[in-house]
Amino acid sequence: MRGMIVKQRSPCYIDLGEVTSKMAKQNIYDHEIFFEGYRKIRDNAANANKLFEIPALLSLLPDLHGKKVLDLGCGFGEHCKYFVDAGADQVTGIDISEKMLAVAKKENSDPKISYIRMPMEEIAQLKGRFDVVVSSLAFHYVEDFTGVVKEIYNLLCEGGAFVFSQENPLCTCHSGGDRWTRDEAGNKIYVNLSNYGAEGERESFWFVDHVKKYHRMFSTIVNTLLEAGFTVEKMVEPLPDDKMLQEHPEYRDLLHKPDFLLIKAKK
Amino acid sequence: MRGMIVKQRSPCYIDLGEVTSKMAKQNIYDHEIFFEGYRKIRDNAANANKLFEIPALLSLLPDLHGKKVLDLGCGFGEHCKYFVDAGADQVTGIDISEKMLAVAKKENSDPKISYIRMPMEEIAQLKGRFDVVVSSLAFHYVEDFTGVVKEIYNLLCEGGAFVFSQENPLCTCHSGGDRWTRDEAGNKIYVNLSNYGAEGERESFWFVDHVKKYHRMFSTIVNTLLEAGFTVEKMVEPLPDDKMLQEHPEYRDLLHKPDFLLIKAKK
Numbered sequence: 001m002r003g004m005i006v007k008q009r010s011p012c013y014i015d016l017g018e019v020t021s022k023m024a025k026q027n028i029y030d031h032e033i034f035f036e037g038y039r040k041i042r043d044n045a046a047n048a049n050k051l052f053e054i055p056a057l058l059s060l061l062p063d064l065h066g067k068k069v070l071d072l073g074c075g076f077g078e079h080c081k082y083f084v085d086a087g088a089d090q091v092t093g094i095d096i097s098e099k100m101l102a103v104a105k106k107e108n109s110d111p112k113i114s115y116i117r118m119p120m121e122e123i124a125q126l127k128g129r130f131d132v133v134v135s136s137l138a139f140h141y142v143e144d145f146t147g148v149v150k151e152i153y154n155l156l157c158e159g160g161a162f163v164f165s166q167e168n169p170l171c172t173c174h175s176g177g178d179r180w181t182r183d184e185a186g187n188k189i190y191v192n193l194s195n196y197g198a199e200g201e202r203e204s205f206w207f208v209d210h211v212k213k214y215h216r217m218f219s220t221i222v223n224t225l226l227e228a229g230f231t232v233e234k235m236v237e238p239l240p241d242d243k244m245l246q247e248h249p250e251y252r253d254l255l256h257k258p259d260f261l262l263i264k265a266k267k
Numbered sequence: 268m269r270g271m272i273v274k275q276r277s278p279c280y281i282d283l284g285e286v287t288s289k290m291a292k293q294n295i296y297d298h299e300i301f302f303e304g305y306r307k308i309r310d311n312a313a314n315a316n317k318l319f320e321i322p323a324l325l326s327l328l329p330d331l332h333g334k335k336v337l338d339l340g341c342g343f344g345e346h347c348k349y350f351v352d353a354g355a356d357q358v359t360g361i362d363i364s365e366k367m368l369a370v371a372k373k374e375n376s377d378p379k380i381s382y383i384r385m386p387m388e389e390i391a392q393l394k395g396r397f398d399v400v401v402s403s404l405a406f407h408y409v410e411d412f413t414g415v416v417k418e419i420y421n422l423l424c425e426g427g428a429f430v431f432s433q434e435n436p437l438c439t440c441h442s443g444g445d446r447w448t449r450d451e452a453g454n455k456i457y458v459n460l461s462n463y464g465a466e467g468e469r470e471s472f473w474f475v476d477h478v479k480k481y482h483r484m485f486s487t488i489v490n491t492l493l494e495a496g497f498t499v500e501k502m503v504e505p506l507p508d509d510k511m512l513q514e515h516p517e518y519r520d521l522l523h524k525p526d527f528l529l530i531k532a533k534k
Contacts, residue, residue, distance in 0.1 A: 258484075
C-alpha cells in the first residue's frame with residue numbers, strides 16, 4: 001500500500017501529458033489554464049493563503065537584516081520582494097515555471113533579487129551558502145522530499161533557518177471521492193479522510209486534471225527533517241480565531257481540517 | 268471553538284460521576300466495568316497495542332542498562348518489568364489506579380521496581396532524577412499536558428530520554444457520531460474526521476460512558492515538547508506492513524487512520 005497511486009475521478013479532463021513529459025519535474029504552473037486559474041485566486045483580496053498561510057510563514061522567519069535568503073518555488077516573487085523589504089541582503093528565488101518567473105521579474109524585481117528557472121530538485125547546482133531557506137506551498141508537488149531536504153541542509157550555513165509551508169497532511173491524503181460529508185442542510189460535518197497512512201502520489205483536479213501531489217504523514221515530514229540533521233523548532237497548523245470567524249465565517253471548516261502545515265527548523 | 272466540549276452520544280449509560288468526583292484527576296481504570304473490559308482486551312493475544320504500539324515504543328527506547336526509569340501510567344506494570352529485564356537499575360511506576368497497581372504488584376513485582384499510586388499531574392513530588400521517562404497510552408487522558416511535560420523535563424537528567432505513545436490525533440479529535448463511512452458492502456471507506464482543529468475535552472464511551480479524553484493537534488503536541496526545552500528526535504505513526512496485513516487483514520483500516528502516535532524526545 002505504501003507509495004500507491006490513488007487516482008481521483010475528476011469532472012473534466014485536460015491532458016497535461018505533453019507539458020509534463022517535456023520536463024523532468026512537474027511544471028503545472030506553465031500550463032495556460034492552470035496559470036490563469038491560479039493567478040485569479042491569488043489576486044482575490046481574501047483567500048486562505050493571505051489570511052492563514054502567509055501570516056504564519058512570516059511569523060516563523062528570523063530577522064532577515066543582512067541575510068542571504070533562498071526561496072524555493074518563489075512563484076510571482078512576492079515573498080522575495082518582502083524579504084528584501086525586511087532587510088535581506090541578497091535573495092535568490094527559484095521556480096520551475098517560466099510563466100511565474102516572467103511575472104516575478106515584471107512585478108517584483110529588485111537589484112538584490114536573482115530569479116533563476118530551476119526545479120528545486122536541482123538546487124545542489126546553486127553556488128554559495130544561505131542564512132535562510134524558505135518555501136511556500138511547494139513541497140506537496142515534490143516527489144523526492146528527502147533529497148530536497150538534504151540539499152537544503154547542505155546549502156544552509158551553520159545555525160541557518162529553514163521555514164516552509166505545505167498543504168496539511170489531512171488535505172494531501174485525499175485520494176478520491178467527495179472531500180466532505182454534508183448534513184441535509186448542506187453543512188460540512190465530516191472530512192472524508194482516507195489513506196492517511198498510504199503515502200505517495202495523488203492525482204487531482206485543480207484548475208486542470210492530472211495535478212500530481214505527494215502525500216506524507218506528519219511523522220514522515222518531521223522525521224525527514226530530523227534525519228537530514230535539522231532541529232525542529234516549531235510547527236504551525238493555522239486556524240481562524242474568533243475575530244477571523246466573525247469576519248470570514250466561511251473559514252469555520254478549517255476547525256475540522258486545517259489547510260496548511262508550517263515548520264521552522266534549524267541547521 | 269478552542270477547548271470546547273464535544274459530547275458523543277453513547278449506546279449505554281453508566282454514571283462515573285461518583286468515581287471522578289472523589290478524585291482530583293480522572294481515574295477510570297478503578298471503575299469495575301472499565302477495568303474488566305480493559306483487562307480482557309489487553310489479555311487478547313493479538314491486539315493493536317501488542318502488534319503496533321508496544322513494538323514501536325520499545326524501538327524508541329535507549330539502552331536501559333544501569334538506568335533509572337520512570338513509567339507514567341504504568342498500569343499492570345508489564346513495561347516496568349520489561350525495563351528491569353532490559354537492564355534498568357531502578358524503575359518507578361506510577362499510576363492513579365489502585366486496581367491496576369494491585370495487578371502490577373502481584374504479576375510484575377521486582378526488587379528494582381517501586382510502584383506508587385499517584386496521578387501524573389503530581390510527579391513534581393517524586394524525589395531524585397531519572398535517565399528515561401516513558402509513558403504508554405496515558406497522555407490522552409491528561410488535561411494539563413503542558414504542566415506534565417514541564418515536570419517530566421525537570422525530573423530528567425541532562426541528555427535524558429522521554430519516550431511516549433498516545434492515541435493518534437486523528438483518533439482523539441473524534442467528537443461524536445459514527446467513526447466511519449462504509450460502502451454498501453460494509454467496508455470502511457472514510458474516517459469521519461471532524462473538529463481536528465478544536466482542541467480540548469472529549470467525552471466518549473469505552474467500556475463505560477463519560478470517559479474523558481483530551482484532543483491536541485500534532486503541532487500542539489510537538490510544540491509543547493519544544494517549549495518545555497526538549498529536542499524532538501523521532502515521531503512514529505505505526506502502520507501494518509505487507510506481512511502483517513497478510514496475517515491480520517483486519518488492520519488494513521490503519522492505513523486510513525493510524526491508532527497511535529509515538530514521540531522520542533531528549534532533554
